[in-house]
Amino acid sequence: MSTSPQESLDLNEEEQLLYELLEGCFEQERKRVAKLLADKDDSNLFGQTEYDLRDRVHALGAKALEVVADERQKKGRLRAS
Structure with a gap:
């Protein structure tokens, strides 16, 4: 059973901090994703647009990791490599 997007999740203190960051x-x-998809007509929604969307999602994941690593490093929980 999945939860709806409107349901609030109970977050602990660290989860809430990261959520806000x-x-x-x-x-x-x-x-950016909304603009990318809105700019494509029906015949161009798939194909290259899929790759462009995937790249945007990967970039978002990389940014999320960077934000979390920076926050943990500030707290002395993550040593620089």
Whole structure:
């Protein structure tokens, strides 16, 4: 059974902090994705657009990892490599 997007998740303190830190970059990326998809007509929705969308999602994941690593490093939980 899946949860609906409207259901709130109970987050612990660290989860809430990360949620708030990630909010801005996720919102920016959501706008980019919406623009990417809106700019394509039905015949161009798949194919190259799929690759462009995948690249955007991968970039978002990389940004999320960077934000979390930076936060943990500030707290001394992550040593620089």
